Amino acid sequence: MTVLKKLPIVSAVFRKVWLQIAVLLVILIGNILLDLMPAQKEDIHGYTLYKRWAAFLGIFAVTWILVRVVSVLRASSVMGSRLAPNISALLFTSLRILIFVLGSLIALDSIGISITPLLASLGVGSIAVGLALQDTLSNLFSGFYLYVDRPIAAGDWVRLENGMEGQVGRIGWRSTHLLSSENTVIIPNSKLSNSSVLNFNLPFPTASFNLVFSVSYQADLDRVEDTVRAAAESALRDKSDLSAGTAPIIRFTKFNETSVELTLILKARSFPDQSELRHEVIKRIRKAFRQEENLGLDPQRIFRLVSNQSDLV
Template structure:
């Protein structure tokens, strides 16, 4: 008879919990719609980020509230069952709040890092560290809520951490190398870099283990952080994106150097505003360097471009303009030439070779 009573009370509690959960979820849906309408009217992104982060965890909140209401409506359940249900509600609340806060802080860090003047670049490693801190705090709160002492756990983790560190030397080396890259900032997401090994491209992300570099032909180079921290790299976006481009020009020895210099500067200057990426300041200029070549007079045209990849189109267009102008002016671009002197053979001997 007692067992039937308990089963009957559990059935009532379950029905009450399901009904309360359905009602709470209906209220949640209406509330989210109202909040979305309100958020669309504001210019800031904090409310949008909060709605996106708390949308899924709010389902767990509705379930937890439904369970709590169901238990509260039936007051004669055995204490052990009530305790288990309350622990389940506590677990749902702590887990859902932890997930929501972690997602919100990661999204807010990614969105507002530049506005807040955060020195550390926002990458996958940055958001991962933010979530990791929140999740660890949530796990400690959950253990404390369940009545589990965290002091022995922390002690065991301190002792076991040595063994874990030895077993994961490579992963930890990459992790701390990634943190070093974020703090020192030799490269940032969006920078164009060239590695000592020759690969070059745009940095797309710095993760906890690897850094991803997208090459110009749309392939991805994945470099371990520890190796990247030890290699020599060239960052074409530091200290600024603007850079000089040196274009070698060779002409015949019969040409006037002053005239060549004037033509090159004129053509480069006239292309400003018409060739994307070509900058007006500093103005284009020419140097008679390397100077006297084996078959030609060698000049160098120096122009400024907005960033590294702009140099390809700029060189393409300037060379076309210069070649057309040289043809119009009758300026020769010489082929390699060699002068061979042949001496007659001495009497009684053979010719010198």
């Protein structure tokens, strides 16, 4: 008993299957005693019948033990913590049914009942069910693919190839819930697995975004860079709960016809946080250049915001 206390799974299995183990022991003892009898066992009344039914009961006992073991594994923290609840329920229920069906067929065969017609019927029935549930099975196997490959997980912010964007709410065995800003979109797993998905949480949950500005040729670029950097750093300090904690990056990227293009690269803690962080940074930069106007720098003439982009870097 000390060993069983140290192995909770073994102890749980033993409590579930002790009766089946007792049946197996009785059958084993009966076979041993029967084999110890004098020769010509075939002359012993009921010998063949006993052997067949002993095999039948033994196979059913082993089948029931395996079913119980699967149930204990599902309930245990070892397996339960590794599988999503809906996937766990479907997987282990299917496994129990498969074990029970196979065990029943083998047990019937052991007492002389031909299982060939049953297998043929199961084959035809499986084809009919497969055709009738083609879409459902497609979603089911796609759900297993999403679980095994893990391209997305609950809480991830994703964008599909059709432009749909939102946070993954729940991944079920048939469909996935996508929480958008307006409502909840339910997507069949088969369509999701065949779609290109941009996951903003991979490989890291942080999200970079750009602010692109146009700076006049008359501007002092060093002064512009310092002003933008100071304004961005001020916003990042005050919104530290939204920022990823990295310093802003400023780059003059190209010459336009009447201006120089400046790109400010920032990193938010998560993809949803970048909207509010961008909002605050733009306000700070606008305020900084209104103050620069008092120093003789006209932001309307020298510094013009041309676009706000949320592209990843």
